[in-house]
Amino acid sequence: MKIDLRSVVLTLAALAVLGLIGASAVVGLGLYNVSARAGHLPGVPWVLHTTFLQSVSLRARPEALTPELTDALASLGAKHFDAACRVCHSAPGYERTATMRAMKPMPPHITEAVGDWEPNELHWIVYEGVKMSGMPHWAADRPEEVWSTVAFLTRVQRGLNRQQYDALTAVPKADPRGFAYCATCHEKSGVSGNPHIPRLDILSEEYMTRALRAFRSGARDSGIMQHAATEVPLADLPRLASIFADQEPVGDAEPLTSLALRGRRIAMEGAPDSDVAACAACHGPWPDPINPAYPSLSGQYRPYLETQLRLWRAGERGGSEVAEIMHQAAARLTDAQIEAVSAWYASRNPEELNQVNAGRN
Incomplete structure (x- = not known):
């Protein structure tokens, strides 16, 4: 049997044109019912879910890159989850609301959503989000931040109960309005x-106000703080900063x-071998007077300082008028130097700021 190639090509071309016309009619005339009440056509949920599973498996970072998921990370992740994610996924020990159950696709309860995913796979899901599901990507380009939420999710996998969840996310009783929300992570003392x-008790009102505004505008990246800064009215930011500064x-x-x-030596004299200026010129410990535009680092937590310096070095930290200076300075620091200078500032007495202020008054 002889096949007429020309007829086959013409037939395929005609089918393609008809398919294009049909698709255009569906889109242009609104023939496809987008009603959430109607839901998907049979088979579509299976196709989408299978695609999702395979996509995560293919793209998740290697398991070897998973850091230690400490209780401290889990505590931070729980607080962010409560503020940003619970609205769709509910929480351990709590039922889904009727609104959650009416969504199409319905967000799985968090105890179901964690499934048996490995930490590296959970990281990919939380950081990247999921198309056509309502699951957003992480609000900032800060993949290392996501590990805190992953640490919390691994606790959910282990059977975190309602009482434990409530303890992790408890909101301190505090006034004025909005301060209790900030104190959930930072405590009333800062x-x-x-x-x-x-820690915020060593920072000035001016510096914190600028930082909060930078988070709110997106000039400074942090999926956690960008969310927090937009939960609070813009006009309230200086007032809240002043409470911690006091x-x-x-x-x-x-x-x-x-x-x-x-x-x-790096902090007080700089690092001549890598042309890094002394950190103390801007960050203390200062002589008199103190410049409130720059953060005091004495007594600040070492892991936090190391993270910030690495962000400056990578060019991923902004939100400051001196960003270029910090980028250049941090770019010349090795990992060992970052760890050393962070350890030195963490070893400084946090009360020295009081001592300097007392001498000035």
């Missing part, structure tokens, strides 16, 4: 004790180790 959350810096510094002593 000192959470969580090394991934910066706290008296207290607490014990980290031990002065040999690593910290190596960092002292």
Whole structure:
């Protein structure tokens, strides 16, 4: 049997044209019913879900790159989940609302959503989001931040109950309006004790107000803080910053180790071998007067400082008029130097800011 190739080509071309006309009619005339009440056509949910599973499996970062998912990370992740994710996925020990159940596709309860995903796969899902599901991507280009939420989700996988969830996300009783929300992570004193959350009692009102405005505008990246800064009215940001700035810096510094002593020279004298200026010129410990535009670092948590310096070095930190100076300075620091200078500032007495202020008054 002889096949007429020309007829086959013409037939395929005609079918393609008819398909295009049909698709145009569906889109242009509104023939496809987008009603959430009607839901998807048979088979479509299976196709979408299978595509989702295979896509995550293909693209998730290697398991070897998963950091230690500590309780401190999980605590931070729980608080962010409660503010940003619970509205769709409910929470351990809580039922889904009628509105959640009416969504198409219906967001799975968080205890179901975590399934048996590996941490690296959960990281990809939370950071990238999922098309056509209402699941947004992480609000900032900060993939390392996502590990806090992943750490929390692994606790959900282990059977986190309602009482444990409530303890992790408890909101302190605090006034004025909006301050209790900030205190959920930072505590009323501005000192959470969580090394991934910066202590605020050593920072000035001016610096914190600028930082909050930068987070709110997106000039400074942080999926956690950008969400938090947009939960609070813009006009309230300076007032909330002033409450934390009025706290008296207290607490014990980290031990002065040999690593910290190596960092002292970088902080106080700079690093001549890599042309890095002294950190103390802007960040203290200062002589009199203090420049409120720059953050004091004495007593700040070492893990937080290391993260920020690495962000500056990578060019991923902004929201400051001196961003270019910080990018250039951090770009010349090695990992060992970042760890050393962070350890030295963490070993400084956080009360020294009081001492400088007392001498000025």
